[in-house]
Amino acid sequence: FQEFPGGWSGSSLRGGTMDLLLLLLLHGLLLLPLAALLLYRCSSTFQYLCKMAFFNCWIVAMATLLSPFAAFRGRSVENMKLLRASLLPLKRFYGIRMRVRGSERLQLPGPFVIVCNHQASLDLIGMVEVIPDRCVPIAKRELLYLGTVGWACWLSGIIFIERHRRDAAIGVISRTAGTMRRENVSRLCVWVFPEGTRNPGRSMLPFKRGAFHLAVQAQVPIVPIVISPYCDFFSSKEKRFTSGTCTIQVLPRVETRGLSPKDVPKLTESVWQAMAKALAEMSMSDHGDQDTEQLQLGEDRGSPQGQGDTAESSK
Ligand SMILES: CCCCCCCCCCCCCCCCC(=O)SCCNC(=O)CCNC(=O)[C@H](O)C(C)(C)COP(=O)(O)OP(=O)(O)OC[C@H]1O[C@@H](n2cnc3c(N)ncnc32)[C@H](O)[C@@H]1OP(=O)(O)O
Numbered sequence: 451f452q453e454f455p456g457g458w459s460g461s462s463l464r465g466g467t468m469d470l471l472l473l474l475l476l477h478g479l480l481l482l483p484l485a486a487l488l489l490y491r492c493s494s495t496f497q498y499l500c501k502m503a504f505f506n507c508w509i510v511a512m513a514t515l516l517s518p519f520a521a522f523r524g525r526s527v528e529n530m531k532l533l534r535a536s537l538l539p540l541k542r543f544y545g546i547r548m549r550v551r552g553s554e555r556l557q558l559p560g561p562f563v564i565v566c567n568h569q570a571s572l573d574l575i576g577m578v579e580v581i582p583d584r585c586v587p588i589a590k591r592e593l594l595y596l597g598t599v600g601w602a603c604w605l606s607g608i609i610f611i612e613r614h615r616r617d618a619a620i621g622v623i624s625r626t627a628g629t630m631r632r633e634n635v636s637r638l639c640v641w642v643f644p645e646g647t648r649n650p651g652r653s654m655l656p657f658k659r660g661a662f663h664l665a666v667q668a669q670v671p672i673v674p675i676v677i678s679p680y681c682d683f684f685s686s687k688e689k690r691f692t693s694g695t696c697t698i699q700v701l702p703r704v705e706t707r708g709l710s711p712k713d714v715p716k717l718t719e720s721v722w723q724a725m726a727k728a729l730a731e732m733s734m735s736d737h738g739d740q741d742t743e744q745l746q747l748g749e750d751r752g753s754p755q756g757q758g759d760t761a762e763s764s765k
């Protein structure tokens with residue numbers, strides 16, 4: 451009784467409240483992941499946001515972890531192997547099945563320019579699936595300012611251009627052409643997204659001409675690559691990201707030997723046409739199983755991209 455009023459009851463009350471709070475916190479901590487899991491299962495928007503957050507976090511984490519190793523080598527296109535290896539597992543995390551067709555067309559002895567359609571940042575997953583050794587992408591300069599990601603890109607030899615400063619961008623492309631011509635012993639390839647920006651639609655934007663000037667200046671072939679539309683499993687507009695299949699079609703190379711700058715508009719247009727045709731065929735249900743056949747027909751009709759066979763490889 452003596453103990454009842456005063457100290458004991460007050461401290462036990464406070465203790466009780468603390469216990470209750472702790473219990474609630476513990477429940478909250480347990481319930482939060484459960485609620486997140488439930489939300490992930492029920493809401494496709496939440497699933498999309500989680501998957502995109504993971505995509506970006508993975509890139510930042512890989513860049514942060516691997517840049518110090520890449521730095522040992524200094525700025526080198528050989529670091530693209532690290533970049534490639536670090537992004538290759540992403541397709542498994544997302545359940546994206548990659549089908550590559552015509553990959554043998556990338557096995558050329560000399561340098562060449564790859565042009566590829568650009569739908570979303572997800573293109574990186576397709577890019578690392580087929581990018582040959584000693585091949586660097588051309589990227590917008592803004593990526594340089596993404597902390598360790600920018601550092602990793604710089605260390606991997608990625609070529610940066612300021613898209614809104616045309617003269618400076620043309621200067622960078624001319625220097626790149628010089629390097630491609632010079633480095634004939636250890637060849638250098640360049641990957642360009644000639645649309646110049648992401649385009650989530652089923653078709654392609656008109657092409658910028660830099661990639662084609664690059665190929666003509668360096669007198670190297672152009673290898674067009676078409677990534678099938680993601681709309682079956684991915685849409686940034688609708689915030690939808692499920693598992694699915696993606697087809698990557700490597701088209702026959704287009705030679706540029708003997709071409710001059712005045713031929714660039716026609717060259718750009720003919721490559722756009724060939725890629726748009728392949729993309730339209732891929733938009734068909736099974737990503738255009740007939741596409742190789744169609745391409746052969748195109749070649750028979752004397753389409754601008756005359757070389758290369760049509761063997762198919764699937765990964
Ligand atoms: C180490 C482990 C690391 C792990 C971490 C992982 C990190 C992962 C990150 C990976 C990053 C991947 C990177 C992918 C990034 C993708 C992108 O950023 S896409 C955006 C950048 N790409 C482009 O912009 C495409 C290239 N751009 C161009 O080609 C443009 O032509 C341009 C040079 C920028 C100029 O653009 P613009 O002026 O708008 O338009 P055009 O119609 O093309 O040209 C107008 C005019 O100029 C002539 N011209 C163009 N280029 C040249 C040239 N090189 N030489 C001479 N003349 C040129 C063109 O002919 C036009 O003139 P005309 O008289 O009308 O013909």
Ligand SMILES: CCCCCCCC/C=C\CCCCCCCC(=O)OC[C@@H](O)COP(=O)(O)O
Pocket residue numbers: 506507509510568570571572574590593595596597598599643646647648649
């Ligand atoms: C100190 C600053 C730290 C900032 C950290 C930022 C974290 C950034 C997170 C993730 C980086 C992911 C980079 C993925 C690069 C994807 C390449 C890409 O798709 O670029 C788009 C470009 O082709 C066209 O751009 P626009 O469509 O014109 O736009």
